Amino acid sequence: MAESPSALSEAFQLLISADPALTEIVLLSLQVSLTATLIAFALGAPLGALIAVSRFPGRGAVIAVLNALMGLPPVVVGLTVYILVSNAGALGPLRLIYTPTAMVIAQVLLVAPLIAALSRLTIEDMHEEYDELFRTLRLTRFAAIGTLLWDARFSLATVALAGFGRAIAEVGAVLIVxxxxxxxxxxxxxxxxxxxxxxxxxxxxxxGIILIAISVAVNAAVGVARASGRRMAAI
Amino acid sequence: MNFMALDQSAVIGQADKMKPAPRALPVRLSGVAYDVGGLRLIDGLGLTVAPRRRLALIGPNGAGKSLTLRLVQGLIRPTAGEICWGEHAAPPAHSVALVFQRPTLLRRSVLANIRHALAAYGAPRAGREDAAMELLEMAGLADLADRPARRLSGGEQQRLALVRALAAEPELLLLDEPTASLDPQATQAIEMLIEAAAARGTSVVLVTHDLGQVRRLADDVAFLHRGRVLEHGTADEFFDEPQTQEAADFVAGRLLL
Known part of the structure; x- marks a missing residue:
């Protein structure tokens, strides 16, 4: 591998000079994955909280499915969204195939179950602790979910970062759609x-270097979230 | 501490204009039983919680004191027997407040804890901030309003939980060992808050192991043993002439097994 050292130095050259082609790709990645994470969080965290505070028949099965969906293979998600948005698919008329929007949809489907499952876990523990208080306050389920989502904010920030980490690093789903x-x-x-x-x-x-840097930054942000949570006695 | 300088008359004046006719009192428990996992922990319990009285529930561990509080609050339903709150089969909303032995505080600021409770009690949004600060003043916690609630000392946390319960202007305040593991100073602060609430016409039921506290705070005493009320009378009667051997042993500080 005689060319590896030169490839590496060229890579650093591209980074230092903020090569336009490279910058464009990085910005699109961030845009797609951040958007997908925000949407997935807006859907997944309340869903996780709702499951955490609810008791209904088949709850165990729902949780098992949700946990299984955490490990959904990106290529399968990509294939599913491809079928939906391709010209012959149900969403075909929207002409979303091969657009960033389709990539966002795929990553939302990939990340939302992860966020919902981890949120459910976090919030269920907290709800156990708060349940008697909530009942003495006679909170509605809606108000209870709101209280729990806010009180779990630092843990949920960590959950969102985990979702973003999965979105930014996956290749299968965005490649297909x-x-x-x-x-x-x-x-x-x-x-x-x-x-x-x-x-x-x-x-x-x-x-690759940028991807690794992002992953390091995500981990640092997790550390910051946890430390702030501890400082606020909120974890 | 500034709560000691609290102007009692101001508090009473505020209570007069807000206190509606009692709806939840008296609370009557008759023949109440409560089972946990097939074990009968409360058995044939009869008790009346009268308006404008301070009742101490005392008795050894496992006598059913905490369960009785939960039954009176309506948190749990009796397995058998009947409880009525005034004319009602369930306590009217926010008429009965319960402070737990280890209070659950939300993971937010001291002030936000009170604001949350006021919102739950349906207090109008506009007045919440002022009402919350007033309650914190009463608890001597105004200076700590922005601190994370869970960073407070044990005594401060208990005071916060107490004024959070009082935020509902309850008719009946239930306290489960509110000063267990607190030092005398912190205990005194809690007792002053309880007395201030009682002076405003709130009835109090207090579970405690501290017989000195019973003498200081209670008008009446109910002595529980093995899920039953063995004695129920004024505090003076109870301490001067306990009617049962168990109560006499308990008052004398002998271990009741």
Missing amino acids: GGNIAHVTRVMTTAIALETSKGELSMALGL
Whole structure:
């Protein structure tokens, strides 16, 4: 691997010079995955809280399914969304295939179950502690969920970061529904796959370094969330 | 501490204009039984909680004191027997407040804990901030309003839980060992809050192991043993002439097994 050292130095060159092609890809990645995480959180956290405070027949099965969906393979999610949004699919008329919107939809489906399952776990523990208080206050279920979501805010921030980590790093779903089209749907992971197969290692390495940096930053943010939560005696 | 300088008459004046006719009192328990996992922990319990009285529930551990409080609050339903709150088969909303032995405080600021309770009690949004600060003043916690509630000392947490319960302007205040494991100073602060509430016409039922506290705070005493009320009378009668051997042993500080 004689060219590896030079590929690596070229990669750093791309990073330092803020290469426009690389920057575009990074920004699109962040845009798609942040949007998907926000939507998935808005759906998943309240759903998790609702399951946490509710007792109904089949609850155990719902939780088991939710937990299983946490590990949903990205390519399967991609395939499902592809079938939905492709021209022959139910959402075909919206012409979403090979657009960032389709990628967001795929990542929402990928991440929302993870966020819902982890939120359910966190909030169920807290609800056990708060239940008698809630009953003496005669809170409605809606008010109880609101209280729990706010009081679990630091743990839920960690959950959201876990969701973002999964979204930004996955390749299968965005590749299938986005198609890795330059300047349109090319994100970091799909670009790395493509550039590597073309032998353009410097671009792939440069993007890989950024991905790792993002993952380090996410972990640091988790640390910050946990530390603030402890300082506020809120975890 | 500024709560000691509290102007009692101001508090009473406020209570007069807000206190509606009693709806939840007297609370009557007759023949009440309560089972947990097939074990009868409360058995044939009869008790009346009268308006404007301070009642101490005393007795050894496992006598059913805490369960009785939960029954009176309506948190749990009796397995057998009957409880009525005034004319009602269930306590009218927010008429009976319960402070737990280990209070559950929300993971937010001291002030936000009170605001949350006021919202739950249906207090109008506009007046909540002022009402909350007034309650914190009463508890001597105004200076700590922005602190995380769970960072308070044990005594401060208990005071916060107490004024949070009082935020509902309850007719009946139930207290489950409110000063267990508190030092004398913290205990005194809690007792002053209880007395201030009682002076405003709130009835109090207090579970405690501290017989000195019973003498200081209670008008009446109910002595529980093995899920039954063995004695129920004024505090003076109870201490001067206990009617049962068990109560006499308990008052004398002999271990009741």
